[in-house]
Amino acid sequence: MRVVRMRTRGVENDVKKKIRAIQYGVGPIGASIARLMREKQAIEIIGAIDTDPAKVGRDLGEVVGATDAPWGVSVSADAQEVLEQNADVVIHSTSSSLAKVMDQLLMCLKAESSVVSTCEELSYPFRTHPELAAKLDAAAKESGVALVGTGVNPGFVMDKLVVTLAAVSQRIEHAKALRVVDASKRRLPLQKKIGAGMTVEEFRAQVKAGVIKHVGLPESVAMVADGLNLPVEQITETIEPKVATERVQTEYLTVEAGQAAGVHQIGRGLSKDGKELVYLELQMYVGAKDPADTITLTGHPNIRLVIPGGSHGDIATASVVVNSIPVILDAPAGLRTARDLPIGFFSPNARP
Amino acid sequence: MRVVRMRTRGVENDVKKKIRAIQYGVGPIGASIARLMREKQAIEIIGAIDTDPAKVGRDLGEVVGATDAPWGVSVSADAQEVLEQNADVVIHSTSSSLAKVMDQLLMCLKAESSVVSTCEELSYPFRTHPELAAKLDAAAKESGVALVGTGVNPGFVMDKLVVTLAAVSQRIEHAKALRVVDASKRRLPLQKKIGAGMTVEEFRAQVKAGVIKHVGLPESVAMVADGLNLPVEQITETIEPKVATERVQTEYLTVEAGQAAGVHQIGRGLSKDGKELVYLELQMYVGAKDPADTITLTGHPNIRLVIPGGSHGDIATASVVVNSIPVILDAPAGLRTARDLPIGFFSPNARP
Numbered sequence: 001m002r003v004v005r006m007r008t009r010g011v012e013n014d015v016k017k018k019i020r021a022i023q024y025g026v027g028p029i030g031a032s033i034a035r036l037m038r039e040k041q042a043i044e045i046i047g048a049i050d051t052d053p054a055k056v057g058r059d060l061g062e063v064v065g066a067t068d069a070p071w072g073v074s075v076s077a078d079a080q081e082v083l084e085q086n087a088d089v090v091i092h093s094t095s096s097s098l099a100k101v102m103d104q105l106l107m108c109l110k111a112e113s114s115v116v117s118t119c120e121e122l123s124y125p126f127r128t129h130p131e132l133a134a135k136l137d138a139a140a141k142e143s144g145v146a147l148v149g150t151g152v153n154p155g156f157v158m159d160k161l162v163v164t165l166a167a168v169s170q171r172i173e174h175a176k177a178l179r180v181v182d183a184s185k186r187r188l189p190l191q192k193k194i195g196a197g198m199t200v201e202e203f204r205a206q207v208k209a210g211v212i213k214h215v216g217l218p219e220s221v222a223m224v225a226d227g228l229n230l231p232v233e234q235i236t237e238t239i240e241p242k243v244a245t246e247r248v249q250t251e252y253l254t255v256e257a258g259q260a261a262g263v264h265q266i267g268r269g270l271s272k273d274g275k276e277l278v279y280l281e282l283q284m285y286v287g288a289k290d291p292a293d294t295i296t297l298t299g300h301p302n303i304r305l306v307i308p309g310g311s312h313g314d315i316a317t318a319s320v321v322v323n324s325i326p327v328i329l330d331a332p333a334g335l336r337t338a339r340d341l342p343i344g345f346f347s348p349n350a351r352p
Numbered sequence: 353m354r355v356v357r358m359r360t361r362g363v364e365n366d367v368k369k370k371i372r373a374i375q376y377g378v379g380p381i382g383a384s385i386a387r388l389m390r391e392k393q394a395i396e397i398i399g400a401i402d403t404d405p406a407k408v409g410r411d412l413g414e415v416v417g418a419t420d421a422p423w424g425v426s427v428s429a430d431a432q433e434v435l436e437q438n439a440d441v442v443i444h445s446t447s448s449s450l451a452k453v454m455d456q457l458l459m460c461l462k463a464e465s466s467v468v469s470t471c472e473e474l475s476y477p478f479r480t481h482p483e484l485a486a487k488l489d490a491a492a493k494e495s496g497v498a499l500v501g502t503g504v505n506p507g508f509v510m511d512k513l514v515v516t517l518a519a520v521s522q523r524i525e526h527a528k529a530l531r532v533v534d535a536s537k538r539r540l541p542l543q544k545k546i547g548a549g550m551t552v553e554e555f556r557a558q559v560k561a562g563v564i565k566h567v568g569l570p571e572s573v574a575m576v577a578d579g580l581n582l583p584v585e586q587i588t589e590t591i592e593p594k595v596a597t598e599r600v601q602t603e604y605l606t607v608e609a610g611q612a613a614g615v616h617q618i619g620r621g622l623s624k625d626g627k628e629l630v631y632l633e634l635q636m637y638v639g640a641k642d643p644a645d646t647i648t649l650t651g652h653p654n655i656r657l658v659i660p661g662g663s664h665g666d667i668a669t670a671s672v673v674v675n676s677i678p679v680i681l682d683a684p685a686g687l688r689t690a691r692d693l694p695i696g697f698f699s700p701n702a703r704p
Contacts, residue, residue, distance in 0.1 A: 036522055156519055164516050166697035167508055167675050168668040170388055229699030301667055306658045315653055316520040323519050342694045345518035347581030 018044040019325065022087040022113070023060065024104065025094035026050040026075060028187060029118055031064035032318040033091050038066060039348045040322065047082040048075045079104065083111040089325055092117035096215035098129050098149075102136075105147065109139045114331075115147035116324045118317060120216035122149025124159070124223040124337050127235065137335035146331040150324050150338045152316035153179060154216035154223070157293045157307070158280050160338040163227035165295055165305050172228050172299040176279045177220075181310055182288035183262050188252040190313075194262040195241060196286045197253045203241040203260040213239060214282055217267030221278050225269045227339050230277040232269035240264045248287035261285040322346055370396040371677065374439040374465065375412065376456065377446035378402040378427060380539060381470055383416035384670040385443050390418060391700045392674065399434040400427045431456065435463040441677055444469035448567035450481050450501075454488075457499065461491045466683075467499035468676045470669060472568035474501025476511070476575040476689050479587065489687035498683040502676050502690045504668035505531060506568035506575070509645045509659070510632050512690040515579035517647055517657050524580050524651040528631045529572075533662055534640035535614050540604040542665075546614040547593060548638045549605045555593040555612040565591060566634055569619030573630050577621045579691050582629040584621035592616045600639035613637040674698055 021043050023034045030050075037043045038061075048060040056077045061069030076082050083090070090108040095101050098121035105122075108115045125133040140147050149155070158177040166172060183191050195203040195212045206212040218235045225232035241260035248255040255261045262285025269278030293307040320343070327341045373395050375386045382402075389395045390413075400412040408429045413421030428434050435442070442460040447453050450473035457474075460467045477485040492499050501507070510529040518524060535543050547555040547564045558564040570587045577584035593612035600607040607613045614637025621630030645659040672695070679693045 039522070152520060160519075161516070163696045164513070167512075167695040168504060168663045168671045169675075169697055170391070170667060170671050171700060172697060228697050229702050231701075301664055303663065304660055306660065308656055308658065311520045311655065312653055315522060319520045319522050323521075339696065340694055342692055343519040344515045344691065345521055345524060345580050348523060349583075350581050 018042055019089060019329065020044055020046045020085070020087045021325070022047040022049065022082055022085070022090045024049045024079070024090050024092040024108065026052070026055055026060070026063055027093065028189065029314065029317060030091070030093040032314055033093060033321050034060060034064045035066055036318045036322045037091070038068070038071070040346060040350065041348060042350045043325070045071065045073055046085055046087055048073055049077070049079045049082050050075050051077045079107060083107055083113065086111055087113045088329060089114045089116060091321060092119065094119075096120045098122050098125055098132050102132060105136060106139055109136070109143050109145060109147065112143045112145055114145040114328050116321050116328050117147065117149045118151050118321060119149045120151070120154055121219060123151070123154035123216055124219040124339070125149070127222040128218055133335055140335055141333045144333045146328050146333055146336050148324060148328050148331075148336045148338065148341065150320055152311055152313055152320050153282070154220045155338045156316070156320050157311055158282075159220040159223040159227070160343065161305070162224050162295050162297075163339055165303065166228055166297060168303060169297055170300045172230070172297055174277055174279070174298040175224050175228055175230070176296040176298075178281045178294045179283070179310065180288050180291045181282075181284040181313060182286070182291040183284055184248070184250045184286045186313065191250060191252055191286060194284050195260045196250070196262050197255045198260045200241050200243060200260055207239050212263060214263060214265055214284060217265055217280055217282065220280055221267045221269040223337060223339050224278050224280070230269065231271050232277050233272045234270045236268045236270065238266050242283055242285040244287065250286050255286055261287055326350075370394055371441060371681065372396055372398045372437070372439045373677070374399040374401065374434055374437070374442045376401045376431070376442050376444040376460065378404070378407055378412070378415055379445065380541065381666065381669060382443070382445035384666055385445060385673050386412060386416045387418055388670045388674045389443070390420070390423070392698060392702065393700060394702045395677070397423065397425055398437055398439055400425055401429070401431045401434050402427050403429045431459060435459055435465065438463055439465045440681060441466045441468060443673060444471065446471075448472045450474050450477055450484050454484060457488060458491055461488070461495050461497060461499065464495045464497055466497040466680050468673050468680055469499065469501045470503050470673060471501050472503070472506055473571060475503070475506035475568055476571040476691070477501070479574045480570055485687055492687055493685045496685045498680050498685055498688050500676060500680050500683075500688045500690065500693065502672055504663055504665055504672050505634070506572045507690045508668070508672050509663055510634075511572040511575040511579070512695070513657070514576050514647050514649075515691055517655065518580055518649060520655060521649055522652045524582065524649055526629055526631070526650040527576050527580055527582070528633075528648040528650075530633045530646045531635070531662065532640050532643050533634075533636040533665060534638070534643040535636055536600065536602045536638045538665065543602060543604055543638060546636050547612045548602075548614050549607045550612045552593050552595060552612055559591050564615060566615060566617055566636065569617055569632055569634065572632055573619045573621040575689060575691050576630050576632070582621065583623050584629050585624045586622045588620045588622065590618045594635055594637040596639065602638050607638055613639055678702075
């Protein structure tokens with residue numbers, strides 16, 4: 001693994017080469033990540049992978065709608081061939097399901113590239129997918145690289161920030177995070193994904209079919225529980241529709257009163273005797289009144305943190321992912337999590 | 353350096369020995385840190401250093417007013433002798449001035465102990481005291497241990513938390529932190545230290561004499577500037593009295609309208625051409641109306657974070673210091689800062 005030294009501590013270090021990056025998955029989030037990487041002087045995008053026939057063979061800059069396209073990098077469906085360039089880091093954004101992306105991740109690690117992935121189930125897989133976690137950890141160590149699953153949620157507002165805030169605590173009895181997101185201004189696929197405009201029956205059917213779901217709450221509960229050393233033995237999760245109380249119109253669709261406006265998910269971490277220790281609540285729906293991220297730690301002292309308006313999901317996920325690049329390149333080999341990484345800001349001007 | 357593995361990632365690791373800790377400096381903050389360390393199952397306090405004749409020779413538990421005193425550890429004025437026990441970590445809390453504590457810190461490092469210090473000027477000394485920083489870094493590396501200066505401020509609310517929040521940012525033009533502290537409920541020495549009850553003239557004279565001052569703003573400005581890669585070339589600092597507009601009575605003293613109620617300090621980071629990039633404002637005075645910690649990042653996106661009520665100075669400093677113990681023991685050798693360390697929570701129940 002090549003460690004790139006950035007300007008730190010007021011000392012400008014010479015850095016010889018740019019960070020060579022590959023974008024694996026060029027959906028809406030992958031595209032947003034690629035555009036952000038393009039702004040960083042220290043990064044050179046050397047390849048892109050996607051299987052969508054509408055994207056394969058085209059210039060990456062054009063596919064992601066960049067104003068400075070073409071970039072001279074084309075999208076390829078042949079992951080193996082692209083990965084053989086041995087990038088310093090692969091930014092992976094193809095699926096929420098860890099089982100589904102295992103082969104992709106192992107191929108990246110085999111190519112001796114570090115990985116930052118948006119796969120929600122990778123964010124803290126030690127309780128939910130311990131065998132897969134162990135396999136990835138071993139593969140990363142064998143190649144001397146590191147990988148992490150991260151984003152704004154899971155990866156930041158409902159877990160990393162909770163654990164970081166706990167630095168001012170002497171004792172913690174209970175941790176709560178509430179994230180209220182107004183989906184009105186978000187892209188259509190997201191509004192559909194959260195069931196906006198469905199009847200409550202349709203919504204419930206889609207939940208049952210596994211279509212409607214924000215993935216990652218149990219992973220965040222586990223990260224918070226372990227980070228605060230709370231004796232959580234059981235993690236539960238519920239998904240309900242947030243029902244519109246009045247008509248809501250977005251750029252893309254209309255939700256009538258009584259229809260589902262989005263999701264209302266609650267993840268809980270319980271002790272052996274059923275006492276709640278961690279409570280994470282996500283409300284993501286069109287027309288949400290007071291969007292905000294709120295963290296409440298009960299203990300000594302009690303402490304509350306609010307991000308009024310909340311952190312914007314898509315912008316923030318691309319940010320967290322790209323800001324994780326220098327820290328994952330600097331991390332010890334193996335499977336890391338947001339909890340381990342001293343994340344900060346990867347400046348566009350950081351010297352290559 | 354002994355690395356203590358705590359329960360992480362849902363796996364309970366066996367840890368053979370407790371962390372052996374020495375408390376260096378048993379003033380109000382040192383006492384509060386010692387009491388908090390005592391609550392941690394994983395820590396054993398093996399020594400204490402203070403030169404105050406009223407404390408030397410007495411039991412540490414009694415000196416710090418612990419309900420479970422005596423602890424069987426006596427306070428000694430002979431630093432060398434105490435440090436020769438080669439503790440895993442020394443918690444150092446004697447002075448804000450880095451120049452004054454250099455010999456103490458070097459002695460700790462020579463004894464091959466890692467150090468967590470409340471010395472404000474140690475929190476980010478690369479711009480303000482570069483030679484001392486280099487000397488400490490070299491000494492720590494030679495002994496294979498790490499040291500950090502930290503606390504709630506500097507060390508957390510006006511720097512580490514700013515850099516951490518920046519994880520959700522794509523571009524940052526300006527960073528601001530405002531900390532408003534109501535000193536009414538704080539200890540008398542603190543109320544005196546901030547000039548509460550002085551005339552404005554007395555206040556200004558005490559500022560001139562170097563007596564009234566919160567130490568650490570320039571260090572926080574530097575950490576934020578480097579953490580966000582903002583091209584700060586110059587750091588400025590002003591100290592003014594916060595003048596009471598009405599009579600304020602605390603448990604200890606009375607401030608009349610027109611008298612100083614506390615300090616109002618502003619630290620700024622400016623670019624070469626004088627453009628403000630970092631703005632840190634501290635208001636610490638008796639009778640403060642809306643105490644809070646507020647961070648505002650201007651860029652893409654704009655983002656704001658609020659801790660209503662603010663984080664309590666003394667409690668939070670002891671917390672941050674003790675919560676830094678496992679991370680400093682796990683850090684690479686050398687001079688570290690809060691910026692580098694993935695701080696979290698050191699649970700009282702973490703297994704020794």
